[in-house]
Amino acid sequence: MSRKVLVLGEVREGSLRNVSFEAISAAKTVAEGGEVVGVLIGDAVSALGSELIKYGADRVVIVEDEKLKQYTSDGYSQALLAVIDQEKPEGIIIGHTALGKDLSPRIAGKLSSGLISDATAVEVAGGNVVFTRPIYSGKAFEKKIVTDGIIFATVRPNNIAPLEKDESRNGEVASLSVDIKDLRTIIKEVVRKAAEGVDLSEAKVIVSGGRGVKSADGFKPLKELADVLGGAVGASRGACDAEYCDYSMQIGQTGKVVTPDLYIACGISGAIQHLAGMSNSKVIVAINKDPEANIFKVADYGIVGDLFEVVPMLTEEFKKLKVHS
Amino acid sequence: MNIYVLMKRTFDTEEKIVLSGGKINEDGAEFIINPYDEYAIEEAIQVRDAHGGEVTVISVGNEEAEKQLRTALAMGADKAVLINTEDDIENSDQYTTAKVIAEYLKEKEVDLILGGNVAIDGGTGQVGPRVAELLNIPYVTTITKLDIDGTKVTVTRDVEGDSEIIETSLPLLVTAQQGLNEPRYPSLPGIMKAKKKPLEELELDDLDLEEDDVEAKTKTIEIFLPPKKEAGKVLSGELTDQVKELVYLLHTEAKVV
Numbered sequence: 239m240s241r242k243v244l245v246l247g248e249v250r251e252g253s254l255r256n257v258s259f260e261a262i263s264a265a266k267t268v269a270e271g272g273e274v275v276g277v278l279i280g281d282a283v284s285a286l287g288s289e290l291i292k293y294g295a296d297r298v299v300i301v302e303d304e305k306l307k308q309y310t311s312d313g314y315s316q317a318l319l320a321v322i323d324q325e326k327p328e329g330i331i332i333g334h335t336a337l338g339k340d341l342s343p344r345i346a347g348k349l350s351s352g353l354i355s356d357a358t359a360v361e362v363a364g365g366n367v368v369f370t371r372p373i374y375s376g377k378a379f380e381k382k383i384v385t386d387g388i389i390f391a392t393v394r395p396n397n398i399a400p401l402e403k404d405e406s407r408n409g410e411v412a413s414l415s416v417d418i419k420d421l422r423t424i425i426k427e428v429v430r431k432a433a434e435g436v437d438l439s440e441a442k443v444i445v446s447g448g449r450g451v452k453s454a455d456g457f458k459p460l461k462e463l464a465d466v467l468g469g470a471v472g473a474s475r476g477a478c479d480a481e482y483c484d485y486s487m488q489i490g491q492t493g494k495v496v497t498p499d500l501y502i503a504c505g506i507s508g509a510i511q512h513l514a515g516m517s518n519s520k521v522i523v524a525i526n527k528d529p530e531a532n533i534f535k536v537a538d539y540g541i542v543g544d545l546f547e548v549v550p551m552l553t554e555e556f557k558k559l560k561v562h563s
Numbered sequence: 564m565n566i567y568v569l570m571k572r573t574f575d576t577e578e579k580i581v582l583s584g585g586k587i588n589e590d591g592a593e594f595i596i597n598p599y600d601e602y603a604i605e606e607a608i609q610v611r612d613a614h615g616g617e618v619t620v621i622s623v624g625n626e627e628a629e630k631q632l633r634t635a636l637a638m639g640a641d642k643a644v645l646i647n648t649e650d651d652i653e654n655s656d657q658y659t660t661a662k663v664i665a666e667y668l669k670e671k672e673v674d675l676i677l678g679g680n681v682a683i684d685g686g687t688g689q690v691g692p693r694v695a696e697l698l699n700i701p702y703v704t705t706i707t708k709l710d711i712d713g714t715k716v717t718v719t720r721d722v723e724g725d726s727e728i729i730e731t732s733l734p735l736l737v738t739a740q741q742g743l744n745e746p747r748y749p750s751l752p753g754i755m756k757a758k759k760k761p762l763e764e765l766e767l768d769d770l771d772l773e774e775d776d777v778e779a780k781t782k783t784i785e786i787f788l789p790p791k792k793e794a795g796k797v798l799s800g801e802l803t804d805q806v807k808e809l810v811y812l813l814h815t816e817a818k819v820v
């Protein structure tokens with residue numbers, strides 16, 4: 239059964255986020271041969287329309303308005319609902335990012351539809367579109383289907399492989415004008431605190447520090463290692479509670495759930511709440527001076543030792559590797 | 564001010580997940596207030612103490628949730644409402660829960676609704692924004708600060724580590740992010756007082772809802788545990804050699820760098 243599926247592309251600092259391409263790939267599966275329509279919302283985003291097409295969208299609808307410069311749930315939901323009204327899709331896929339998490343339940347509420355949040359895989363099986371998603375912060379997984387109405391899901395960054403970019407693809411990029419009004423929440427100011435560079439939820443490599451880093455300064459060698467690997471720095475709640483770092487870096491059951499290719503845990507004991515957030519990473523490395531630490535039970539590779547010795551040595555060794563390869 | 568808190572009873576974060584007969588086995592498991600909802604309860608109490616009014620904590624679930632509602636009352640909430648759907652609803656999802664809560668709230672004078680930004684079991688974060696949509700009031704998710712001045716509200720919202728300072732107004736729904744406050748432990752006098760505070764129990768009938776009105780739109784067809792991670796290789800030898808070996812293994816065996 240082929241379906242028309244909408245994908246909301248998410249723009250950050252002038253470019254599309256990777257998760258948008260992953261969402262297109264998921265939408266292709268849901269569409270079962272039907273049309274995939276990209277949607278871009280913002281104040282100057284039309285130039286990015288062709289990018290969505292190169293990654294697999296068939297055509298793109300753009301809603302541009304000054305009032306959509308920053309994300310607000312009122313502005314974006316008016317824009318997206320107008321597109322939904324015009325296109326009458328049978329499926330909608332959005333990235334499970336801060337924006338997607340905030341916007342999607344509102345749209346589902348408006349449409350009186352179901353919503354499968356935070357999917358890590360999608361397949362067609364037994365005549366159903368089946369989504370896989372973590373529950374209990376990754377301690378278990380469920381497979382879920384929509385039983386009534388539109389197939390609406392958000393997809394977790396970094397889990398569904400995007401399609402290869404095809405420079406030769408073309409498609410229509412049309413704009414839809416929507417009267418955006420009555421914004422009930424106004425963003426007065428944005429304070430940039432997130433570490434520059436790679437976003438934790440999208441990072442391929444994460445170097446994470448726990449109480450073992452002993453101070454805010456103790457994160458410096460971790461940052462250097464992450465930089466060499468093009469990765470991001472995360473933390474345990476122990477490190478956040480001790481005020482060595484910001485809570486936005488926390489990984490675990492009450493923090494971010496991450497699935498990078500490589501997770502390097504430095505001075506983290508491996509409490510069950512921490513493991514919930516990272517144990518589905520592809521490869522886990524533990525560096526801890528306590529050979530009995532629980533983190534070694536989930537680590538693919540472990541080094542028993544002082545992180546302040548091991549981490550800088552690792553950084554040097556990876557630098558050498560980069561020079562040679 | 565009429566303040567409502569949406570609260571879910573969840574598995575303790577210490578619990579391992581065990582399946583039996585394809586379902587999550589709850590036998591002997593400890594349950595807690597969803598940690599993010601604890602921030603919501605604490606914030607609600609602080610807002611009431613500063614501005615006056617009443618805090619009502621609502622939970623949709625079964626009668627087991629009474630225990631967590633009593634804990635919320637012991638922390639300082641004034642009233643609790645348990646919407647017991649156990650006998651009426653077999654298959655529920657976030658559509659169901661939001662509809663039930665909105666149906667209860669739509670008859671009330673509501674100034675402020677607080678919830679956690681996500682429940683650590685289901686992990687969808689849908690119910691708060693869905694309720695706001697159904698009640699047609701604005702919402703802000705993942706907040707780390709809340710200031711109320713008359714009907715004017717200033718909130719700080721965590722957006723993947725950055726902070727947005729947002730102006731909005733009551734009535735409003737917000738969902739709590741870690742860092743919003745430090746939830747208090749119930750005091751002994753608090754626990755004594757909680758026993759006498761009102762805990763109302765409702766069923767779908769009392770809300771004039773039929774099971775069909777709130778029937779789930781999605782369904783879980785399978786639950787499974789992730790493949791068990793085998794303990795890997797703990798390296799040995801001189802530290803410099805271990806580091807070299809690790810880089811070599813990551814490059815050639817695991818192929819992640």
Ligand SMILES: Cc1cc2nc3c(=O)[nH]c(=O)nc-3n(C[C@H](O)[C@H](O)[C@H](O)COP(=O)(O)OP(=O)(O)OC[C@H]3O[C@@H](n4cnc5c(N)ncnc54)[C@H](O)[C@@H]3O)c2cc1C
Binds near residue numbers: 449473475527
């Ligand atoms: C409701 C609830 C929710 C929670 N949610 C989370 C969550 O989301 N994420 C999370 O992480 N935790 C969470 N926790 C906390 C969790 O239980 C642990 O307390 C926390 O993860 C411990 O952090 P840690 O491993 O950094 O610290 P510790 O357990 O103190 O471990 C520090 C480790 O560092 C090692 N070490 C010390 N010095 C060095 C050195 N120089 N070199 C190498 N190793 C060294 C030690 O051997 C030790 O293993 C939660 C707890 C509760 C109750």
